[in-house]
Amino acid sequence: MVSREEALMQMINNEDYEAVCVLLKNKVNINYQNNVGVTPLLCATEKGNYRITKLLLDHGADCNGRGRLTEFHYSMGIPRHERVLEWTPLINAALYGHPDIVKLLIENGADINFRDINGRSALNTALQQSMQKCAEILIRNGAEVTPLEIATAKFTCPHLDIRKLLVERERVKKSETKNRNLSLHPAARCGNREELRELIKKGADINRQDKEGNSALHVALENGKLDCAEFLIKKGADVNIKGKNKSTPLHVAAFLGLTKIIPCLVEQGAIIDAKGDDDITPLHFAVFHSFPLCVKQLLDYGASVNAMFAGGKTALHVAVSKSSDCIELLLKENADIFAKDDLGVCPLELSIELGYDAFRKLIPGNYKILSEDGTTPFHIAAHCCRIDCLQKMIEDGCDVNIKTNCGDTPLHFACKGGVALSAVFHELPEEDSQNVEMLVQAGADIHTQNVLGMSPIHVCAKNGLVAPMRALLKAGAEINSQGGDKKQTPLHYAAESGSLTCIKYLVEKGADKLAVNSDSFTALMLAARNNHFSCVKFLLQIDVPLWIP
Template identity: 25%
Template sequence: MDRLVEADVKGIELVFIKGQKSSATFTLTNLMHTMSVAVSLSTKTPSLFSFHQPFSLLPPLSSSPYTLLSLPSDQPPLTDAITVKTSMVPLGKATLDDLRRRFSKPGPHIFNDATLPISFLGPHVIEHLISTNTQASDINLFFNKAISGCSGNQLTVLLKSAAVAGKADLVRSLIDHGGDVNHKDSNGRSLVSLAAEAGHLDVVNVLISSGCEIDNSIDHVFHYAAAINSVDLMDALFRAYKNTNSIDSVDFHGRSPIHISAIHGYIQVVRFCLSVGASPDVLDINKCTPLHLAAKGGHLDTVECLLELSNYTKYALNKQRKTAFALAVENDCSKVYDSLHLGDVLNRAARVGDVNGIKSCIGEGANVNGKDQNGWTPLHRAAFKGKLESVRVLLGYGGEVNVVDDNGYTPLHCAAEAGHVEVALLLIGHGAKANLKSLKGMGMEIALKSNCSKNHR
């Protein structure tokens, strides 16, 4: 005989509620025609389960109900089962103590008659899956059983939790089972907004592909992506929502995503924003440009990137009538001084021949080889104006003699075109490559394009 008793179910289902008891009833039937059968019921975790009748005696061909009680717990035991052991009782009589002794020792008289898997249903089970690091294969198994105990509203609440927790597989499953992908939280924010704020790109992609919509006035998704320095997230959001103008939207401080990335010095995010059309000159409620905020934080790469796109912003005044340079000074961010101010002062000193000014600027941190918007260095300016001593000082501080501007011209070209022979000879003496096309008298003029100095006089 394969077994002595038969269960009326193949498994047990319990609705799990944190901190509360739950129960389920099943029936066992004695298959023996002439002999009573002793029954023992147990689980892998006896601290979480109990039975109304852990030991019992079934007369021939009789049936009896049994109740499994789940004791209060904060989390469900995801893998457990009822083990049904049996033993024949020829005399048909046995006390409870007799039954305990009978099953206390293994032997051929004991049959492992059935194993009934225990499954938990309801939202608290899925909450547990969301909050733990359960393996994906196990999540699918437990989820598919637990979902039958959830209502539509519960699925949507769970969907929000899964999105925030970054459980992309659960997000997808909850949507497939009826979770509302366009649910809004109490502040009116979308699920995409919540997932983006938490930095979960995979969840954002699932929500986007499922048709999740955003409200540009509330869902500052690009701001969240900028704040965590995620270009990949920015790109996914832009491809999905580029028609909503979110890249230029502002938060409660009047700041756009490029402001946010400038605050942190996230240069790659700044570049992405600029590449898709974000304005580098936008003002927040304090009339600060992104350059103001990057300068305040001392983020040199970001400062230089923003200056490349808009030179005039370095002179823009915020609500307190302060430039980006002033904010950098207030916050002791000396490494951005040159880009924001000292470079301008150094160029002026080179142009007018102010040797002491040149030395002072370089001493304060100005870049001797810093270029202006046309690619001219201080050495270009001093050479073009024939300021011999300025050229000498700049060379002494490491000025690059063969540096070229945006049109490919060196300081020597500038000196030669303007007819400054002594300056040209000094530059050549320091290694300047003459590469002269023509020499005309004392002026030693070089044949150059007519616009070499158009913007530098």
Template identity: 20%
Template sequence: MNHSFVIKLICKNVTSFIPLDNFVIQREVRIKKLTMEALLKAVKNGNMKEAKEEIALMTSVYNTLIDIPVREGETVTTAYTVLQNAVLNRHITVVKLLLDGGCYSNPILSYQKLDSTPLYIATSKKFFEISEMLLSKGASVIERHYQTGLTPLHLAAEKRDYRLLLLMLKYCQNINVTDNKDRTLFEVFIKKAQDSSIDYDPVRFIEVFEKLISKGADLCWKNKSKQTVLHLSIILEDKSLFCKLISMSKLKQLITEVDIEGNTILHSLLKSTLGNSLSSNEENNVDIFFKLVEKRIPIDISNNKQETLAHLAAKNKHFKILNIILNRSNDVNAWDQTENTVLHYLLNYADTLSDSLTEVWKKLVMIILSKQGKIDIKNKEGNSPLHIAAKSKNLDILFTMIKDGVGNISVADGAGNNILHLFLLKESVDHHIIKRLLAQGLKINAANTNGNTALHLAAEKNSYKLIVILSEFKPLVTLRNSSGDTPLHTLLKARSIDMDCVEWFLSMGASVDTPNHHMETPLQLAIYGIHSHNSIDTQKYIKACLEFLKRSENVDTHKSKDGYTAFQYLFIGDTIEENVLLPVVVSMIDKGAKESLSNSSLFNMVCKKKYLKIMLLLLKNDIAVKSSERNGNVLHYLSEFDNGDFETMKLIIEICMQRGCDINLKNKFGLTPFHLACEKGCLNAAKALMVNKANIHCTTEEKVTPLHSVVTSMNIEIANLLFKYGADPNARQYDDRTPLHLAVYHKDSTLIKLLFDNFAEINHVDRYGKTALHWACSFDNIEVAMSLISFGADITIRDASGKTPYDIAIQFTTSPLHKLIANCKLALLCSKHSQINVNPDIQQDLEACKREKDNLKRKMIDRHTSVFDLCHADENKLCIYSNNLTLKEILQKSDLMKRDFPMFRALIYSKFFKGKQRRQLLEMAAASLQCMVKKNIPDLCSDKIFVTLSNKDLLNVVRANSMIISKKRKIRQDDGKSKKRCI
């Protein structure tokens, strides 16, 4: 191998190869290498003056520029390297000097794997002037880039640089050269024309296109979608380009080509927006399409989606073009992939066209009908042209299609609806149209997929006029839909009913006892309607029920899926007025609803609705009554009637007891009917139960008596009734609380006074050691506390935590309650002459209390007794003075008492009421004992006597009234127990 270098000397006009000695060659290379490096540095730094000087120096000294072959792995700065950098930095002057100096514009073989060629760089940067210089010096347009594989020619096409591309085509000899992907220039040029990111120049495009054709470019090119250049011109939406292309004789063979989707250029044309301009009012545009049709393109050919030209023209509103197609087409009933015909697409625009287009549209429809266009072909959605027309507002075309079209006018859509069903399903139905459709021969009893006939749909509309129109064509009233509903069922399920419709169905023989799949008969559905919130509708459904009952064979024949009869359904749902239901109940009983009457659950339903008259009516007709169940019996429901008639309730309770109902039966909560009546405050119910000997002393597991329940409801009338019958005012429940404790909790002063008047123990303590006054202080209720203190509540009692009412009251610093109790306490201490260590904070109040005590001592009731004496008198003495006129007169002057005795006032009132209560008790005891002497012991008063009076007290009463009683005589307590006591 010869390792010597070869120096190529290039002069301005002469090129020669000079073999030299190795030493001379190496010396020359070193010198010129340094010169080239200085030139390259000047070019890179943009120092044009220095660059020009270096080039001038090289050409003057050597009269040549050097291009040195480079071995693999070596890098040598050459004139070609400088040229590349000059082009890259757009130094036009340097490029010109280098090219004029003889620098190669193309790389020699050793440079193939180096960088881009100068022309490739200029093309990528769109440097037209430099590219022009390079091309004039013989730069290759077909040299491939070592990385991208593109030639400058392909690159110019990629950049869509039409000006440069035209320039390159002048110097290109092989127009069909390919890049590394085997793409021709024509292919790249056509593909890049579709790139919307680059501006499209139609004039330049045509110019390049014609140049390519003149250079012999292969026009049979197709892209991956098998689209030709004609398809591409449509995609570019360039009308002038398209017209020019189809006029070229060389492209005639492409007119009938189809793409990968089977589209001819006519298919593509009608799909694109370019087709819109072709279908405009300009006649020459229609002529273009006409000329294409004349070029032997099959008019009925379909693409892969089975779309013909007629489909696309109709779908995209190209009505003029569609007119051309229809006049040449032999098959107007062809359907596409979605099974739509041309008529389907045309009818979709029935309501959206302008007046001018509507006339054209009608003519097209008439052309299709005249060519035996079928009106019953269904698309994939199940709609035929008839259905689409029926859904539009253009009814003239509908009846024209029915008259002139080919096919079954009763065709059903995907939901099974024919056009008659569609009109009946609309919100507003035109009765005239329904009559016209039926006159055309549509089947009146045809059913859709839900099984609904025209009569079902008319019944759902609740339109008597519509039903009358249908009746002229003999509809069947017995047909059932998929739910088993007859038209009468459907009518009764509507929001409202027309009694004329009901009477029509009954006159046509509709059955009122036929059940649907939910086991609902028309009678049951009418009963559902009774519970409508609209009172007018309720009355209509009542009338319907009465009419149905006249025709029903047995009201108990069918039960619903939940097991209820029609009779029971009367009492399921919203509660309505009892008098409204009464006629229906009477009619049902007359029809012999034996099964319903034998079911005890019916009576329970009526009880829950609180229908007293119906209950009594059912009881008189021997309805079954369940004597007991987990929730109690019917008397428990009855006890909650808050406004029931007393006499009626009394009679119902008597009959229920005769049927085995226990008046004292406890429900799962341990409550008797009387408990519930007291708890709910139902006075008449309580009276009716007491008259029927309900136990007023019964208790729950928590020892709650009816009196406790009455206090909860705060019903004074029932409480008075209970005391009249001897209820214990001091009965204790599970936590040792008496009714008085509960009355304090409910803050009812009236009820507290009633309890006190009936000898309630005012100082009774509960499980927590609290009296009623403790609880009143806990609730910071001064009114209740004052009542309790006035009735003799002890303010010194301590609860389980060691607190007095005063200790509890002082927690409320802003309340006057603690002041009230503090004054009462001072008054009590002074009345007992107690010596205590007084808090300095209340020393002033204590002194005021002593002054008030002295005034009380001077206030005399009689010659020997002052008002102050009553403050520490025992119960017997208080009893004597309870009727003292002087004392009563003093107490009646409330303003005087409040002014003169603010601290002792509550204590004085308390003592007075205590004495009065004691006197009433003794008088009651005397009356009771008098009755006992006569051997007529009353049960009602004995409880109060035994609770309050001891044997000693009773003996005093006997002596005071000069009674003679055997010591063996016993007095029974009326508390439901057998306990007795001797006196």
């Protein structure tokens, strides 16, 4: 049974264009070699069939694919010591004298200077076979001319003046270089499409970059000349070229909200998540400038909704901080409200800090949404000490004793203090116990322990927070309760973390100064062990002994 590849070779030999078209629509190895080392493209170039050659190239045939040394080559009448090895389609076309195919192969990227094992190039082959037109095309397109080629031409192509062709090639090369240096930028800036057309026709480099690194496509987009931008794209402008600030044309379109041109850029291969300076993507720009239609387009084309730029921020961080209309679009694509930036702040915390309205925009009705570690919006609200958000959530029936995977309740979070957000807003918030008081009044369990065995008062002491501790003691928390894997009291935690204010408050309220943990360490010993000298000094001043007998 004849394979598809064998049938393809047969149809090319028969020069049956329609049959070749049909076969190429099926799964066929277009670079197949038969038992005598011939590929479909080698066969077509030997036949000199321009239409079939072009068809094969359009379907991905390798224009530099090499044939094998086989019995096929003997039939060419080449002497035994000159057996052909690894001839390419270009050498083949030159051998059989098909100038139109030589030109076609060069246009499709054929290696014009490839030489076989005997050192013969396409030009050398054309000269040996007296194929003057093929030789002229090869020379004009930059084929390497050695003394061997010049000597060969004298005998085989006496009418071919190679030196004259070389001079002409240099002249054309200089002219092309001059034309490539023509700038398209002024025409792109002014929106002069006809001038762009003429300049490109003269050979202007469509991707030439100005001193800032911007191409004509960048300039056309920056100036809102969308018809010129579309024209440049259709003419082959690089849609991923990086200009000023490493911005691609898609960055510029997103920055300016140019929704009409984005499909054109993406369809021509624009990288949707291309990164500019600081790893900024087009989506970040569109969100920053609040272009919801542009944001939707980019998301529909597959933009990464949780991609991070400088500082570990996502598009949702940006949208929340600007109270943007893009928030809902991002959430629909599963933007992570718990994604922490380099300061440990997530979009949810930002929204809470901005107040209840911003918070509700981010969480329209699902307070029970969980992060990977089981944290809920209620925990975050308690941590940020936003009383308006906390009050509304309590009124809406949130469980005040809901636990994370680590067993922390909102009360545990309230006792940690809003350290992360204070870093973001460059201010140190005053200690506040309103969130603790509100949670306690709503029924929060002040004795519940997390998986580390720590109750809220231990968390307060560890974080050096007196105001929440005062509220907990007032509500009935045990001042000498033991917690954690080492069975430590609040005084132990305060001494270990070096919080002199907490130590003084606990001592004033009657904390046991001589209590020991499971390692038999007192608060004084822990303070000394951790080099908290001010704490050591205070405890010694109130006659706490260095050692317990």
